[in-house]
Amino acid sequence: MLALTMGDPAGIGPEIAQGAWRALRGELPFVLIGAESMGRPVDSVAEAASIFAEALPVLPVALPVAPAPGRPDLRNAPAVIESIARAVELFRDGDVGGVVTNPIAKSVLKQAGFPHPGHTEFLAALYDAPGREVMMLAGPSLRVVPVTIHLSLREAIDRLSTEEIVRVARTTDRALRRDFAIPAPRLAIAGLNPHAGEDGYMGMEEIVLIRPAIAQLRAEGIDASDPLPPDTMFTEAARARYDAAICMYHDQALIPLKTIDMANGVNVTLGLPLVRTSPDHGTAFDIAGRGLADPSSLVAALRMADRIARNRSIA
Incomplete structure (x- = not known):
């Protein structure tokens, strides 16, 4: 059984x-933590499991304002946050094997006083482990991990460091072994600059920051590539040579993943005790309530959370 948050x-x-639920009703049970109107209300995870074949079970969260598709309301922000916190509590108590989070509107939560850049950082705070969290985006043919995440491009470059590259790559290596059952992970390390710096002619970050991180990772027994030119490392042939790409900033990682397979992309939180996945898209307010939303990424996220939970149980 998995817990699914309602998102915005x-x-x-x-x-x-x-x-x-329609796609997985005979395969993988989950319980939604959200408004009563989103499914059939239940009082416990056990009750949710018993009715899953008949209806989407919902552990109710009270919403101050009835939701209007496409029109987010700040007054519902505390309920959105409560849904996430309750899902994590269910995992900690052993009632569910993993948590899957529906998309939130970061700007809406920020206006309501939410102090975290996004889900990943909030989950780390709930575990009192800020700085340990790492975000992976995973699809059938590509896994990417950005070293810097929710920052402007200028700030991301300023904050990039050898130490952070090493931390993120270490966490990724451990997660690939434990959560994805890959016994000897191969990490592709992206360069920051065009042509991976061209030996310093197009930027010094590869020499000053990235190569020292690679040397440290290799000294620890981690299979890390030389800095790779970002414009060629995501071709089909190149992807066959590694298990995950360590990228230097947000869009360097997410653009290729979403371009290659947006429908089946999954956001995975690494570095925490929590098993957590999420669809790789946002709230899509522009199409909400119009019957156009594709559940494929959420289905993929639920299946991946289940696989990670099973891999951990036998690790």
Whole structure:
């Protein structure tokens, strides 16, 4: 059994939750933590499991304002946050094997006083482990991990460091072994600059920051490549040579993943005790309530959370 958060109730979360239930009703049970109107209310995870074949079970969270598709309301922000916190509590108590999070609207939560850049950082705070969290985006043919995440490009470059590259790559290596059952992971390390710096002619970061990190990782027995030119490392032939790409900033990682397979991409949190996945898309307020939302990424996220939980149980 997995716990699914509602995300922003004015987005496509409620629709794709129903779509995922229809796709998985005979395969993989989950319980939605959200408004009563999103499914059939239940009092416990055990009750949720017993009715999953008949209806989408919902552990109710009270919403101050009835959600209107496409029109987020700040007054519902505390309920969105409560849904996440309750899902994590269920995992900690052993009631569920993993948590899957529906998309939130970061700007809406920020206006309501939410102090975290996104889900990943909030989950780390719930575990009192800020700085240990790492974000991976995973699809059938590519896994990417950005070293810097929710920062402007200028700030991301300023914050990039050898130490952070090493931390993220170490965490990724451990997660590939434990969560993805890959006994000897191969990490592709992206360069920051065009042509991976061209030996310093197009930037010094590869020489000053990235190569020292690679040397340290190799000294620890981690299979890390030389800095690779970002414009060629995501071709089909190149992807066959590694298990995950360590990228230097957010879009360097997410653009290729979403271009190659947006529908089946999954956001995975590494570095925490929590098993957590999420669809790789946002709230899609522009199509909410119109019956156009595709649940494929959420289905993939639920299946991946289940696989990670099973891999951990036998590790």
